Amino acid sequence: MFHEYRDIVTELKTSNAHFKKVFDEHNDLHDQIDKAEEGGVDHIDPVEIERMKKAKLKLKDEAYAMIMDHKKANNK
Numbered sequence: 757m758f759h760e761y762r763d764i765v766t767e768l769k770t771s772n773a774h775f776k777k778v779f780d781e782h783n784d785l786h787d788q789i790d791k792a793e794e795g796g797v798d799h800i801d802p803v804e805i806e807r808m809k810k811a812k813l814k815l816k817d818e819a820y821a822m823i824m825d826h827k828k829a830n831n832k
Contacts, residue, residue, distance in 0.1 A: 761823050
């Protein structure tokens with residue numbers, strides 16, 4: 757996620773506990789969704805998968821906003 761901002765992501769993950777939590781939760785949801793869609797997990801209701809996708813998108817938006825705030829504050 758956000759490969760074009762790899763340096764900023766690395767910096768934020770080490771300096772901002774909230775960013776790290778959001779980033780890690782996003783990645784965990786990504787893995788859970790992949791497993792569910794591949795059938796690697798006991799049956800998960802399609803509605804639950806959609807809920808997970810919405811939560812993942814919300815986390816991605818939050819992480820992106822933090823990256824943009826950091827970038828703006830540091831003129832990167």
